[in-house]
Amino acid sequence: MSAPLTSLDRPNSYIGRSVPRPNAKRLLAGRGRYVSDLRLPRMLHAAFLRSPHPHAKIVSIDCEQARALEGVHFVATGEDLAKICTPWTGTLDHFKGMTSEPQLPLPLDRVAWAGQAVVAVVAESRAIAEDALELIVVDYKELPSVIDLDTARQSGAPLVNPGSASNVCFRSQLDSGGVDDAFATATHIVEGEFSFGRHTAVTLEPRAIVADYDHSAGMLTVHHATQTPYQFQDLYSRHYGIPEARVRVIATDIGGSFGMKLHVYHEDMAVVGLSILLGRPVKYVADRTESFVSDIHARDHRVRARMALNADGEILAMDVQDLTAIGAFSTYPRTSVVEGNQVIRLIGAPYGFKSYRAALEVIFQHKVQTSQYRAVGHPIACAVTERLVDMAAARLGLDPFAIRDKNVIADDAYPRTSPTGYRFEALSHQACLQRLHAMMDYDALRTEQAELRTRGIYRGIGIATFVEITNPSPAFYGVGGARISSQDGATVSLTPSGEVRCLISVTEQGQGTEAIISQIVADQLGVVQDQVKVITGDTEVTPHGGATWACRGAGIGGETALQAARALKRNILEIAALILQEQPSALDIIDGQVVDASTATPRLPIAEIARIAYFRSDTLPPGTQAQLTVSHHFAPQGYPFAFTNGIQGCSLEVDVETGFIKLLKHFVVEDCGRIINPMLVDEQLRGGVVQGLGAALFEECRYSDTGQLINGSLADYLVPMAMEMPDIMIAHVETPTKDTALGAKGCGEAGTAAASACVLNAVNDALAPFGASINSIPITPTTVLKALKRF
Amino acid sequence: MSERDAYVPDEAEETVRVRFVVNGRKVACDASPRETLVDCLRTTLELTGTHAGCEMGACGACLVQLDGRAVHSCLMFAVQADGAAIDTIEGLSESGAISDLQAEFHRRNALQCGFCTPGMLVSAHELLSQTARPTRDEIRDALSGNYCRCTGYEAIVDAIEAVAKARASASCEDGGVA
Numbered sequence: 001m002s003a004p005l006t007s008l009d010r011p012n013s014y015i016g017r018s019v020p021r022p023n024a025k026r027l028l029a030g031r032g033r034y035v036s037d038l039r040l041p042r043m044l045h046a047a048f049l050r051s052p053h054p055h056a057k058i059v060s061i062d063c064e065q066a067r068a069l070e071g072v073h074f075v076a077t078g079e080d081l082a083k084i085c086t087p088w089t090g091t092l093d094h095f096k097g098m099t100s101e102p103q104l105p106l107p108l109d110r111v112a113w114a115g116q117a118v119v120a121v122v123a124e125s126r127a128i129a130e131d132a133l134e135l136i137v138v139d140y141k142e143l144p145s146v147i148d149l150d151t152a153r154q155s156g157a158p159l160v161n162p163g164s165a166s167n168v169c170f171r172s173q174l175d176s177g178g179v180d181d182a183f184a185t186a187t188h189i190v191e192g193e194f195s196f197g198r199h200t201a202v203t204l205e206p207r208a209i210v211a212d213y214d215h216s217a218g219m220l221t222v223h224h225a226t227q228t229p230y231q232f233q234d235l236y237s238r239h240y241g242i243p244e245a246r247v248r249v250i251a252t253d254i255g256g257s258f259g260m261k262l263h264v265y266h267e268d269m270a271v272v273g274l275s276i277l278l279g280r281p282v283k284y285v286a287d288r289t290e291s292f293v294s295d296i297h298a299r300d301h302r303v304r305a306r307m308a309l310n311a312d313g314e315i316l317a318m319d320v321q322d323l324t325a326i327g328a329f330s331t332y333p334r335t336s337v338v339e340g341n342q343v344i345r346l347i348g349a350p351y352g353f354k355s356y357r358a359a360l361e362v363i364f365q366h367k368v369q370t371s372q373y374r375a376v377g378h379p380i381a382c383a384v385t386e387r388l389v390d391m392a393a394a395r396l397g398l399d400p401f402a403i404r405d406k407n408v409i410a411d412d413a414y415p416r417t418s419p420t421g422y423r424f425e426a427l428s429h430q431a432c433l434q435r436l437h438a439m440m441d442y443d444a445l446r447t448e449q450a451e452l453r454t455r456g457i458y459r460g461i462g463i464a465t466f467v468e469i470t471n472p473s474p475a476f477y478g479v480g481g482a483r484i485s486s487q488d489g490a491t492v493s494l495t496p497s498g499e500v501r502c503l504i505s506v507t508e509q510g511q512g513t514e515a516i517i518s519q520i521v522a523d524q525l526g527v528v529q530d531q532v533k534v535i536t537g538d539t540e541v542t543p544h545g546g547a548t549w550a551c552r553g554a555g556i557g558g559e560t561a562l563q564a565a566r567a568l569k570r571n572i573l574e575i576a577a578l579i580l581q582e583q584p585s586a587l588d589i590i591d592g593q594v595v596d597a598s599t600a601t602p603r604l605p606i607a608e609i610a611r612i613a614y615f616r617s618d619t620l621p622p623g624t625q626a627q628l629t630v631s632h633h634f635a636p637q638g639y640p641f642a643f644t645n646g647i648q649g650c651s652l653e654v655d656v657e658t659g660f661i662k663l664l665k666h667f668v669v670e671d672c673g674r675i676i677n678p679m680l681v682d683e684q685l686r687g688g689v690v691q692g693l694g695a696a697l698f699e700e701c702r703y704s705d706t707g708q709l710i711n712g713s714l715a716d717y718l719v720p721m722a723m724e725m726p727d728i729m730i731a732h733v734e735t736p737t738k739d740t741a742l743g744a745k746g747c748g749e750a751g752t753a754a755a756s757a758c759v760l761n762a763v764n765d766a767l768a769p770f771g772a773s774i775n776s777i778p779i780t781p782t783t784v785l786k787a788l789k790r791f
Numbered sequence: 792m793s794e795r796d797a798y799v800p801d802e803a804e805e806t807v808r809v810r811f812v813v814n815g816r817k818v819a820c821d822a823s824p825r826e827t828l829v830d831c832l833r834t835t836l837e838l839t840g841t842h843a844g845c846e847m848g849a850c851g852a853c854l855v856q857l858d859g860r861a862v863h864s865c866l867m868f869a870v871q872a873d874g875a876a877i878d879t880i881e882g883l884s885e886s887g888a889i890s891d892l893q894a895e896f897h898r899r900n901a902l903q904c905g906f907c908t909p910g911m912l913v914s915a916h917e918l919l920s921q922t923a924r925p926t927r928d929e930i931r932d933a934l935s936g937n938y939c940r941c942t943g944y945e946a947i948v949d950a951i952e953a954v955a956k957a958r959a960s961a962s963c964e965d966g967g968v969a
Contacts, residue, residue, distance in 0.1 A: 020897050027905025028893040030840020030880030034906065037839035204844045204852055204906040204940055255906030256940045288845045510903030510941055683900050686943035714845035722934035722944040
C-alpha cells in the first residue's frame with residue numbers, strides 16, 4: 001500500500017523538501033571565491049599599526065623611515081583620511097538619550113583600546129607593509145583607563161569620553177506595573193546574579209576587503225566579505241561623498257559572518273579611503289590576532305534578577321537589572337545597545353506572568369566595541385530566565401518539565417502581548433515541551449542519572465525554553481533613522497532559453513539562501529529546481545534590500561521570491577493563453593511545460609514561450625508586450641517581528657575531581673513556521689547550538705587589568721572542536737506565520753539562543769547533590785571546582 | 792631603531808628558487824625565505840582552495856598533503872617544502888581521490904561557508920587512508936584539529952562515517968578485505 005499523498009507529491013514541490021545546496025559543490029572543490037582570495041591588477045596591500053595602550057594621547061607619529069622603505073606606496077595617519085571621510089556616530093534615535101563619540105577611520109589624537117588601528121601602510125605586498133609598520137614610531141602619552149564594568153561605573157572613574165559626565169552610554173527601563181505587590185505577596189522568591197563572558201565570532205575567514213576606486217569613472221567598487229552589501233553601499237557613498245549609483249559593493253563567498261561582518265570597522269573604512277587617495281585597488285585581510293582585537297565582541301553582561309512565584313509554582317513577576325560594557329564606542333550603524341535592549345525584552349518571554357520590571361545600563365570602557373553577534377541578547381535572556389525557573393522548581397520540589405508546563409503561555413492563548421511589550425502571533429511551547437520530553441526519553445534519563453549517582457558519577461540534565469526574534473520590520477532599525485532596509489527585492493526572469501534567473505537582495509553566507517530561494521521560485525513557477533539560477537550579493541545587479549541578518553532571509557527574502565515568482569507565472573500564462581487561445585486560468589505550469597490546469601496535459605514548453613516572446617514577438621497579437629522579467633519588493637507588515645519558539649535539552653557528565661564537563665547529547669525542538677528545506681534548517685540549528693555550547697563551556701575574551709587581550713589567538717581562545725561536541729537530535733513543530741503566504745520564520749539563531757542555558761541548568765543539576773551553584777558562563781573546570789569548593 | 796632592524800626588510804625580500812611537484816606537475820617558483828607554504832600556494836601558484844585561518848596550526852584550514860601526509864601549510868616555509876610532492880584540494884578534486892567524500896559532504900550538507908572544507912577533506916582523506924572503519928569517536932578525534940564555526944560538526948562526522956562504510960562494502964564486493 002502506498003503512503004498517502006502529501007503536498008510534496010505534487011510536481012515541482014520543493015517547499016518542505018531536503019535538497020542539497022547547488023552552490024556547495026564549488027566550495028567542496030576548493031573553487032570558492034572569497035575576498036581573501038581576490039587579486040586585482042595593480043592591487044596594493046594595507047597593514048595597520050595598532051595601539052599598545054588601552055587609552056593614550058597620540059603625541060606624535062614619525063613615519064619617515066616607513067615611507068622610505070622600498071615597496072611602500074603610502075603611509076596614512078588619521079588626518080589623511082579625516083580630510084576625505086566624514087565621521088560616524090553609533091547612535092540611533094529610538095534609543096532615547098544614548099551617546100557615543102564620533103569616529104573616524106584612524107584616530108586624530110587619542111586611542112581608546114589596545115589594538116585600535118592608528119597608522120595605515122599601503123605597500124606592494126602585505127609583508128612589506130608589515131615591515132614598514134616596524135619602522136613607524138608613535139609617541140604616546142598614556143592616560144588613565146577603565147577596563148572593568150564596576151570601575152567604569154564608579155563616580156570619579158576615568159572617563160572613556162573626556163567630554164562626557166559619566167561612562168554611561170544608554171539607560172532604559174521597562175515597568176508593566178505591579179512588580180512590588182507581586183513580590184510582597186509571593187510565596188517563593190528566587191534570585192541570583194548572572195554573568196556572561198565577552199566572546200567573539202571567530203569566523204574562520206577573518207574580515208576581508210578589497211576597495212577599488214577608479215578616478216576616471218568616479219566609481220568605487222568594494223569587494224567586501226559582508227552580509228549587508230546595500231548597507232555598505234549607502235555608508236561608503238555618504239561618508240566619502242560618492243553618488244550612491246557610483247558605489248558598487250560585491251559580497252561574494254564569505255568564510256562565516258554570524259553578524260560580525262555587518263558592522264563598520266575602522267580598517268575597512270580606511271581601506272576605502274586609501275583606495276580613493278591612491279586610485280588603485282587596496283586589499284586588507286585581518287590576521288587572526290587582528291581579528292581578536294578589532295572584530296566586535298559580544299555579550300559581557302551582568303544580570304541581577306529575581307522571580308516571584310505563588311505556592312502553586314506559578315510565576316507572578318520578574319525584576320531585572322542588566323549591566324553591560326560595550327567598549328569605547330557604540331558600533332555603527334546598528335549601535336552597541338541592541339543586545340542589552342533585547343536582553344531586557346526577552347527575559348521571561350515564554351511565560352504567562354504579568355508583572356515585569358527591568359533596568360538596563362550600557363557602559364563605556366577601554367576595550368574593543370561589542371555589538372550584534374548571532375542570537376543577539378537571546379542567550380543571556382534565556383539563561384537568566386531558565387536558571388531562575390530551575391531554581392524555583394527546586395524550591396517547590398517540581399520537575400523542570402512540570403514547572404514549565406505550568407507556566408508557559410498556552411498554545412491556544414494567542415495572540416498575546418508579553419509584559420515587555422512584544423506581540424506574539426502564535427507560539428507552541430506546550431507542543432514543544434511534550435515533544436522534547438518524549439525525544440529525550442526523559443524518565444529513562446532521570447532513572448539512569450539516579451543509578452549512576454550511587455556510583456559516584458554525576459550526570460546533569462538541563463532544559464531551556466526560548467523565544468526567538470525573526471523577520472524584523474522597520475521597528476528594528478528603520479525607526480531609529482538607520483538606512484537599513486527591512487524590505488527585500490527580487491527580479492525574476494524567464495531567459496530566452498526558457499530557464500529562470502532570480503536576482504535577490506538576500507545574501508548567502510553558507511546557510512543556504514540561494515538553495516531555498518531556488519526551491520521557492522521553482523516550486524511557485526512549476527519548473528525543476530536546477531533550471532533556476534539565483535544571484536545574490538552585488539549592489540550593481542541585485543535589487544536593494546536588507547540582505548541576510550536577524551533571521552530574515554527565509555521569512556522576508558523567501559516571501560519576496562515567492563511573490564515575484566507568482567507574478568512571473570501570471571505573465572507567462574498570459575502569453576501562453578494568447579498563443580494557445582485559452583484563458584490563463586485554464587492553464588498551469590508543470591516541469592517547465594504549460595499544461596491544461598484540469599488534466600495536466602502538456603500544451604507548450606515555457607522555453608517556446610520565451611523563444612516567441614524574445615525572438616518572434618511579431619507572431620503575437622498586436623499590442624502584446626510580453627513581460628518575462630518581474631521585479632517585486634516585499635516589506636513585512638502586520639506583526640513587527642515574527643517570533644519563533646522552541647525548547648532544548650542536554651545531558652552531560654561532570655567530573656567532580658577535575659571539573660571537566662563531557663557533553664553527552666543535545667536535543668532541540670524548534671518551531672520556525674513553514675520549513676522550506678528541513679536539512680538546512682537542522683544544520684542551522686546544529687551550528688547554532690554548537691556556538692552556544694562554545695559560549696557555555698569555553699569561549700571568553702580575557703583581559704588583563706591593564707586592558708590587554710591576553711588570549712587573542714586560536715591556541716589560547718578556546719572554540720568548540722569536533723571532539724568535545726555531542727550529537728544533536730532535532731524535531732520540529734510547524735506554526736506558520738499568517739503574515740505571509742509562505743509562512744516561514746527564521747531559524748538561524750534558535751540554536752545559539754538556548755544552548756548555553758541548557759548547559760548551565762544541566763551542570764547545576766549535576767552538582768545538586770553537592771549543594772553547589774553556578775550562575776556564570778563560560779563554565780570552565782575552574783568554575784566547577786570553585787563551586788565545589790575544591791579549588 | 793637600530794641599524795640592524797632597519798636592514799631586515801631588504802634581506803627578507805631576497806628569494807630562493809624552490810621546486811616541488813604540486814598536484815602532479817613540476818613547479819618552480821621564487822620564494823622569499825620567510826614566505827610560508829600556504830602563502831606561496833595561494834599567491835604564487837594561485838591555489839586559493841587552501842585557506843589561511845589562524846597561521847599557527849590550530850584551525851586546519853591550510854591542510855595539504857605533503858608527500859602523502861596531511862601537513863599544515865601555514866607552519867612550513869615554502870623553502871622547506873623544496874623537493875616535496877604536494878597535493879592541494881584542487882589536485883585532490885581533479886584526481887577523483889576524494890570524490891566520494893565530496894559527494895557525501897554535499898548530500899548531507901556537511902559544509903556551510905565552506906572555508907574549513909578543503910582542510911576537513913584533507914583530514915578525512917588522511918583518516919580513511921589510515922583507518923578503514925573508524926568509529927564516530929575516532930572520526931571526531933581525527934577532526935580535532937579542524938575548526939568549523941558553521942556546521943556543529945555532526946554532518947561532517949556522518950559524511951565521513953558513511954563514506955568509510957561505503958568504501959568497506961565496495962571493497963568486500965571486490966573480494967577485498969574490509
